[in-house]
Amino acid sequence: MKILAQVALALLLGSAAHAAETANPLTDSDSWQAIRADVAGDIQISEAGDLFEVVAPYRASHAAAVPVTIRQTDPSARITGATVVIDENPSPVAAEFTFGEAMLPLDLEMRVRVNQYSNVRVLAETDAGTFMDGRFVKASGGCSAPATRDPEEALASMGEMRLRLFGKDETGAMSMPRREAQVMIRHPNYSGLQRNQITHLFIAAHFLDQIEVLQGDELLFRMTGGISISENPVFRFSYADNGTEALTVRAHDTDGNWFEEVLPKDQQS
Template structure:
């Protein structure tokens, strides 16, 4: 069952979302109410963002909605991004920080969307804040039942897998694409135990770092909106380190750390 969940997560990331022009951001009273709390007094530029956001207009699975951030203007470095789902119970889904090795940015993950909502990305650059996003039709993502047996999920918690998009072969360019999968139930606090019908306490990864050697590629501070058994797909510039190291903590005080070997040169 757990392998099936991981496979579904990969499929969600690899599936093609609706074209960007089909679901632009819409007016949102919720965003107007919260943007000071999220951004403080920092203004968001009216200029086009140096990145594009893709997500499906109508999600196939509200508990596993693929989101991709792709840099479109490589002259503007993107150092961080905040993902906000306007109508979710905890709207700030994640804050990400990126090293120069992650640029030009190409980053994807799966999210929970609880009701029809804007999903917006606020990118931080030396030129200020920029925003892009998509309107997604989905409902019930935060309260959707967990995908497997709770005892098995907790027993497997922290297991990780690395897939390299270029397989075993070292390509001529130092730019590579990796996909890291982590087993964790990512309980939102809004799901019910299917036997007792009692709410399951929130329990999720709240901090994650991915390193190659002594260089941190990216970090994530997350909440309940990141999907169960999270999957992160990202492009990065190779520095020759033989592994990618993942370090994570969750809200129950658990720590997970694993060196994930890159596939041997073919």
Template structure:
């Protein structure tokens, strides 16, 4: 009976510790590779504290190192023209370089990245008022070498399929804010994963360029790297300009081009 009680107490303590862990605020640390990455990532620019301009949210301890959610939420009035998502300790730290159109402001954007080891995850934004930086320290490991969720043949067969999800009631009028999510089927191989049959490393093969428009107006572009997760997902808000569709063009490192127009008010 005593052993059962002790085991129950230990389980409760572990649950409490996990619950506390998920509520920890995880600011950037002073440790890691940023000192060596800084010049490559931002050149001679002095990165100001981004807290008054935008806020980055990422879990302190990731449930899945291969799909770590990152949210950039604009908190100030300074427009964010473009931003970089950087995972300091990843083999290729630059996850993505994004440019955004006027309809995306104020910025509210979410994506999923791979984290290969405990690392600072930072967002560097360029604005008319200079360069600003915010981020979080994330405890995760093995994200860049985690096995793909599908076998290679199946992943390649569905590559390039796209899906648009709109949130909120439809239809909405031009000029109103909308929230959308785009998912693109692509294995986004990092070059660090092994084929589960041959056990040989699979060559890096990922979406390198992405463009999203509503009608002819740009929403955002991305120059991506291996740190963007498999089957990339992007969730964002934008101001509706009245166009009936979102137009998406993606190109990967093998030269494959995927283009599709997705109806805004289609419900899936």
């Protein structure tokens, strides 16, 4: 009976946590109405329903690194792309994604800057049309928040990449047919709205505008990003492992720098 009670409590706590994550639905937004045509043209956008959900905190603990997860809840659908929009940010389109087949069903977490209380919405592209879900997030100052590292130190390590893999049992064998990975790229991702903490002068915008992750020659995802992506971008995602020995990450920034690294799966950082 004690074990059953513990299981019941765990289920209850899990349900409560999920309810807390999803208790902040999109709100009415004049800003969205103003930018909708620029973001999506005149295409029809339907509610996501059971297709996918967006998970984001109602009150963010760090406005410059707000976790946002796009999680597919209907595994039979094909989500081929997604646009992440933060209504009240100076540059509302945070990222545009293209997904390879190995990413489906989609489960992707990223971190974004939120400049003031705002809807964070995702427009998902499928064979059946475009669908939208999102969350209202209470955060402010994310786009102008000071960088966490000294500029010289940040630039010295710019382009360094790390890979972590999850989903192995104690023997090292795969416990599931899919893997979970986390890719981190060192880059200050300056928004153009931050000040140097010594000179108090604005730091020029300098951010990653293209990121591509592959396994072998197979695309996992490609992202075109803007100033709303957090410093030192981190992506955590699940994918179907095709057996290649490494993931390849390519990135380009607005200063014209290209970074590329082959990250072996058996030599994680």
